[in-house]
Amino acid sequence: xxxxxxxxxxxxxxxxxxxxxxxxxxxxxxxxxxxxxxxxxxxxxxxxxxxxxxxxxxxxxxxxxxxxxxxxxxxxxxxxxxxxxxxxxxxxxxxxxxxxxxxxxxxxxxxxxxxxxxxxxxxxxxxxxxxxxxxxxxxxxxxxxxxxxxxxxxxxxxxxxxxxxxxxxxxxxxxxxxxxxxxxxxxxxxxxxxxxxxxxxxxxxxxxxxxxxxxxxxxxxxxxxxxxxxxxxxxxxxxxxxxxxxxxxxxxxxxxxxxxxxxxxxxxxxxxxxxxxxxxxxxxxxxxxxxxxxxxxxxxxxxxxxxxxxxxxxxxxxxxxxxxxxxxxxxxxxxxxxxxxxxxxxxxxxxxxxxxxxxxxxxxxxxxxxxxxxxxxxxxxxxxxxxxxxxxxxxxxxxxxxxxxxxxxxxxxxxxxxxxxxxxxxxxxxxxxxxxxx
Numbered sequence: 173x174x175x176x177x178x179x180x181x182x183x184x185x186x187x188x189x190x191x192x193x194x195x196x197x198x199x200x201x202x203x204x205x206x207x208x209x210x211x212x213x214x215x216x217x218x219x220x221x222x223x224x225x226x227x228x229x230x231x232x233x234x235x236x237x238x239x240x241x242x243x244x245x246x247x248x249x250x251x252x253x254x255x256x257x258x259x260x261x262x263x264x265x266x267x268x269x270x271x272x273x274x275x276x277x278x279x280x281x282x283x284x285x286x287x288x289x290x291x292x293x294x295x296x297x298x299x300x301x302x303x304x305x306x307x308x309x310x311x312x313x314x315x316x317x318x319x320x321x322x323x324x325x326x327x328x329x330x331x332x333x334x335x336x337x338x339x340x341x342x343x344x345x346x347x348x349x350x351x352x353x354x355x356x357x358x359x360x361x362x363x364x365x366x367x368x369x370x371x372x373x374x375x376x377x378x379x380x381x382x383x384x385x386x387x388x389x390x391x392x393x394x395x396x397x398x399x400x401x402x403x404x405x406x407x408x409x410x411x412x413x414x415x416x417x418x419x420x421x422x423x424x425x426x427x428x429x430x431x432x433x434x435x436x437x438x439x440x441x442x443x444x445x446x447x448x449x450x451x452x453x454x455x456x457x458x459x460x461x462x463x464x465x466x467x468x469x470x471x472x473x474x475x476x477x478x479x480x481x482x483x484x485x486x487x488x489x490x491x492x493x494x495x496x497x498x499x500x501x502x503x504x505x506x507x508x509x510x511x512x513x514x515x516x517x518x519x520x521x522x523x524x525x526x527x528x529x530x531x532x533x534x535x536x537x538x539x540x541x542x543x544x545x546x547x548x549x550x551x552x553x554x555x556x557x558x559x560x561x562x563x564x565x566x567x568x569x570x571x572x573x574x575x576x577x578x579x580x581x582x583x584x585x586x587x588x589x590x591x592x593x594x595x596x597x598x599x600x601x602x603x604x605x606x607x608x609x610x
Contacts, residue, residue, distance in 0.1 A: 199383070200233070200512070201232075201233075201519055201541065202233065202510070205231035205234065206381060206382050207227060207230065207231065207349065207382075207383075208227075208378055208380040209225065209351070209380075209381065209497075210226045210376060210377075211225050211354070211412055213376070214373060215321065216374065217328070219327070220323075220326065221324055221334065223321070223324065225319065226318075226319045226321060228317050230309050230316075231310075232309055232521065233310050233311070233490050233521045233570055235307050235308040235316075235569070236306040237305060237345070237486065238303055238345070239304060239345050240286050240302075240305055240345055241285070241286065241306060241342060242283055243283070243285075244284070244342075245281070245282070245338065245339060246281045246338040247282075247337055247338075248337060248338055249326070249327065251325065252277065252278050253277040253278075253323070254273070254323040254324070254325045255322070255323045256277075256284075257297045257300075258287060259284050259285060259300065259320030261284055261285075262284075265277055266279075278372070281339075284320065286303060286304040286320070287301040287303075288303050299319040300318065306344065308488060308570075311508075311523055312486075314485055327527035338353065339353075340352075340353075340354065346388055348383050348387050349381045350382060350561055355377055357377060357378050358376065359376045360373045367561045370494065385571060388571075391414045392413060393421050393569075394459070394574050395409035395410065395413035395455075395573055396409065396458070397456070400561065402582070402584055403585060405582055408451070409449075409451035409453060409456055410451060410574055410576060415452065418446060422448035422449075422452065423448060424448040437552075445475045445570070446478050447480065453478065454477065454482070455477060455478070455569075456475070456478065457473065457474070458473070458474040458475075459472075459491075459562055459563055461562070461582075467549055467568075468548055469546075469549060470546050471544065471547065471561075472542065473491075473505075473522070473542060473543055474541075474542040475540060475568065476539060477534060478539075479535055480536070482534060484532040485531050486523065486531075487531075487532050487568070488522070488567075489521070489523065489566070491519070491563045491565070491567075492518055492566075493562075494553060494564045494567040496518055496519060498547060499520065499545060499548075501546045502544075502545055504525065504528075504543035506524070506525055508521045509521075512571070518564075522543065543550055557584050559578060559582075562582075
């Protein structure tokens with residue numbers, strides 16, 4: 173028996189690669205978050221079947237924004253798509269073998285996108301035609317679903333002869349999602365509108381897609397700055413927080429905007445035309461400790477858009493701080509606590525009020541949204557020392573933002589401590605005098 177000296181290191185490397193990938197796809201703030209794609213065969217046809225594909229976003233705070241999702245797979249045999257309702261493929265492929273009825277798509281690896289709003293009713297199906305925009309489950313479960321129908325030909329015509337598609341891919345709209353192989357599950361049960369009858373799909377399979385920020389982007393896409401009422405120093409975002417690879421293509425002044433936008437007028441909506449900054453991030457989140465009351469304290473959050481070519485619709489902001497377990501009031505934003513673990517309540521999701529500030533406009537005078545929070549103090553834990561008043565993590569639209577280094581947080585001046593000590597000593601002395609001479 174000949175020992176291959178390369179076999180063990182290669183196997184070990186593969187093992188660690190799998191472990192690292194799984195860890196990267198795990199989100200501690202949303203441990204069960206995923207996008208589930210359900211494929212229900214509703215009826216059989218002479219050469220295949222009609223199926224309804226439903227995509228449900230179970231992620232609590234990560235949504236799919238414009239220009240929307242695109243879903244791909246590889247057929248197991250030589251299937252074709254005869255027709256679609258509620259979606260379309262991006263490429264028909266080579267259908268020259270067909271002379272009478274021409275399929276909608278003949279590619280072995282089709283890519284499907286959602287239809288835009290306003291298409292004719294005969295091209296629509298429930299939960300379709302939103303331009304691929306899908307809300308997060310935590311923000312709006314009713315809008316966290318997208319569906320389409322397709323008629324598949326040259327496929328099996330029974331549960332025993334149908335072959336499941338393979339190698340699913342999902343863009344939402346950028347990279348970051350990894351999908352499992354299709355897996356047969358118990359057939360979906362449907363209940364009629366009056367609730368008096370049940371029917372079920374002939375066959376159902378699921379695909380689960382999970383998100384990893386490491387796969388999505390090499391650099392963060394947002395950063396955090398900080399300030400406080402007790403220190404005049406403003407802690408800015410780290411230099412090159414989002415990478416400085418685009419430093420030479422940014423917009424340095426308002427006079428350059430028209431030129432750059434004009435040159436990029438034919439680019440996609442996701443094109444980043446960013447204002448030149450030290451941090452080079454399209455989004456900055458600023459956390460300001462504003463006021464201190466006897467039993468409460470007040471924080472102001474401001475989200476600023478530095479991208480001249482993108483509006484952020486249905487944006488979400490997630491903050492992690494131990495005092496979010498006792499939040500009293502939120503102004504200008506909607507708020508929902510995120511409790512991924514039973515005994516931990518330190519994370520909250522903030523998002524815009526519908527028709528008021530649920531759209532973060534492109535860079536400029538209107539390119540910001542802001543709100544203030546009032547939090548009730550827990551005297552056992554509350555302090556302004558050692559940066560306790562600042563968040564542990566910030567996420568914008570599901571992307572973790574770059575935080576400043578801990579030693580750069582606005583600190584409580586020594587004079588503030590001495591003032592508090594002096595006040596306590598003086599109060600004790602006056603109380604003692606009153607007790608003695610009363």
